[in-house]
Amino acid sequence: MExxxxxVSQQAAAAEAPLKLLGSWASSYTHRVQLALRLKGLEFExxxxxxxxxxDELLRLNPVYKKVPVLVHGGRSLPESVVILQxxxxxxxxxxxxxxxxxxxxxxxxxxxxxxxxxxxPAVGAVFASTGSEQEAAVRQVHENLALIEAELREGAFKGRxxxxxxxxxxxxxxxxCGSYWLAVFEEVMDGVRLVDADAFPLFHAWLRGxxxxxxxxxxxxxxxxLLGYARGVRHMLLGLAGAGDGAAAPTAAAEATAPVPAxxxxxxxxxx
Amino acid sequence: MWASxxVIRVEWALRLKGVEYExxxxxxxxxxxxxxRYNPVTKKVPVLVHDGKPIAxxxxxxxxxxEAWNGGYPIMAADPYERAQARFWARYxxxxxxxxxxxxxxTSEAQRKAAHEAQQCLKTLExxxxxxxxxxxxxxxxxxxxxxxxxxxxxxxxEVCGVSVVTDEELPLLKAWFGRLLAVxxxxxxxxDRDRLLAANKARREQVLSA
Numbered sequence: 107m108e109x110x111x112x113x114v115s116q117q118a119a120a121a122e123a124p125l126k127l128l129g130s131w132a133s134s135y136t137h138r139v140q141l142a143l144r145l146k147g148l149e150f151e152x153x154x155x156x157x158x159x160x161x162d163e164l165l166r167l168n169p170v171y172k173k174v175p176v177l178v179h180g181g182r183s184l185p186e187s188v189v190i191l192q193x194x195x196x197x198x199x200x201x202x203x204x205x206x207x208x209x210x211x212x213x214x215x216x217x218x219x220x221x222x223x224x225x226x227x228p229a230v231g232a233v234f235a236s237t238g239s240e241q242e243a244a245v246r247q248v249h250e251n252l253a254l255i256e257a258e259l260r261e262g263a264f265k266g267r268x269x270x271x272x273x274x275x276x277x278x279x280x281x282x283x284c285g286s287y288w289l290a291v292f293e294e295v296m297d298g299v300r301l302v303d304a305d306a307f308p309l310f311h312a313w314l315r316g317x318x319x320x321x322x323x324x325x326x327x328x329x330x331x332x333l334l335g336y337a338r339g340v341r342h343m344l345l346g347l348a349g350a351g352d353g354a355a356a357p358t359a360a361a362e363a364t365a366p367v368p369a370x371x372x373x374x375x376x377x378x379x
Numbered sequence: 380m381w382a383s384x385x386v387i388r389v390e391w392a393l394r395l396k397g398v399e400y401e402x403x404x405x406x407x408x409x410x411x412x413x414x415x416r417y418n419p420v421t422k423k424v425p426v427l428v429h430d431g432k433p434i435a436x437x438x439x440x441x442x443x444x445x446e447a448w449n450g451g452y453p454i455m456a457a458d459p460y461e462r463a464q465a466r467f468w469a470r471y472x473x474x475x476x477x478x479x480x481x482x483x484x485x486t487s488e489a490q491r492k493a494a495h496e497a498q499q500c501l502k503t504l505e506x507x508x509x510x511x512x513x514x515x516x517x518x519x520x521x522x523x524x525x526x527x528x529x530x531x532x533x534x535x536x537x538e539v540c541g542v543s544v545v546t547d548e549e550l551p552l553l554k555a556w557f558g559r560l561l562a563v564x565x566x567x568x569x570x571x572d573r574d575r576l577l578a579a580n581k582a583r584r585e586q587v588l589s590a
Contacts, residue, residue: 184467186466186467189466192462192466193460196462209447210434212442216436216442
């Protein structure tokens with residue numbers, strides 16, 4: 107489609123159309139979109155989905171995957187968080203771009219976003235869904251994946267940077283950041299599992315602290331005690347353990363865990379990276 | 380690697396842009412030092428090296444080619460929503476590719492199920508073709524490049540495995556698109572020889588059956 111005066115103004119008008127996000131409070135994929143919208147300063151309506159009882163609206167807007175997040179813009183729906191993030195850049199190119207402008211840097215950012223979702227995320231999910239030697243193998247896998255990212259921070263594509271996006275956060279910060287908080291939460295829920303060691307992954311650790319200190323990240327990421335409660339509930343459900351977990355968190359966790367979902371696959375749990 | 384659909388995607392993108400390139404065939408059982416250096420993370424082909432800089436992941440390489448040679452043939456649409464749709468369907472196709480491989484690696488009842496599942500996935504994908512000649516509209520676009528390999532590979536798999544997946548009855552739009560895609564000269568020129576592909580797949584299928 108050529109950029110004629112007519113469709114430039116169509117695009118401008120489209121940019122003004124209202125935004126609505128269907129999401130789930132514990133879904134890091136949802137957080138990515140919320141964070142990106144906040145970074146871009148875009149107002150949006152938020153609708154919380156009960157993943158155990160999905161709304162007709164969600165099923166209609168994302169018939170292929172039936173998952174959150176789904177962004178609705180000017181009546182058109184967009185599923186898949188990384189697709190949505192790139193859409194936000196395409197539709198609002200002049201506001202705080204999430205992707206760099208150079209094609210090679212863009213390819214790098216996309217590569218590592220793909221790595222986060224294709225390799226790191228499932229590995230973390232596998233740790234959470236397993237025990238014993240299976241879990242040990244999954245933990246090793248997570249460490250291998252983090253080591254690759256650490257290497258890029260130390261001497262590779264992201265050497266010397268404050269954020270993956272440079273001085274400011276970019277798409278990879280959003281993708282990795284919204285999910286990496288689960289690492290510390292899982293460590294707390296599962297005794298003896300070390301996922302993100304500050305000694306083993308100093309640069310990744312420092313980056314994560316920097317990311318979590320951002321105002322927009324603090325506004326987006328739920329409080330740790332809620333995440334802990336949720337994670338405990340999911341862990342119990344995954345392992346088929348009956349009864350309460352630890353102290354006060356247990357009733358909430360049990361409620362949130364029993365409300366929805368039949369046994370989720372590791373990749374289905376909102377506790378993704 | 381001569382028989383890799385992922386490699387074909389990249390070749391198609393380069394050829395549509397009219398970009399000259401050197402092709403280096405990799406023996407995946409004996410990967411070159413270059414490949415391991417250029418793609419240490421996944422160690423897979425394809426890798427495009429441009430001005431000494433490596434790019435990996437075929438779906439990402441194709442977008443890179445479109446952006447690096449942005450004056451040439453438009454692979455991605457200009458409209459943000461259409462671009463999002465294209466990226467979505469590419470993601471879907473990658474997500475479901477296991478359903479296609481499963482036909483090849485199974486037999487009897489398991490294979491019937493695999494063929495049926497593959498058909499369901501393709502039917503979902505087919506919705507993106509409605510009212511259009513190509514996924515990209517009137518001309519080949521991003522999604523065509525990403526899933527176009529089906530047009531050449533699936534009939535080979537069907538023949539080798541003795542199954543029918545893409546039929547006029549079940550997937551009329553996709554079947555018609557197969558024909559249109561394979562008629563595009565630029566794309567046709569880059570495809571591996573069908574007989575060679577057939578022989579290679581027959582050999583692999585025999586390994587599966589005897590396992």
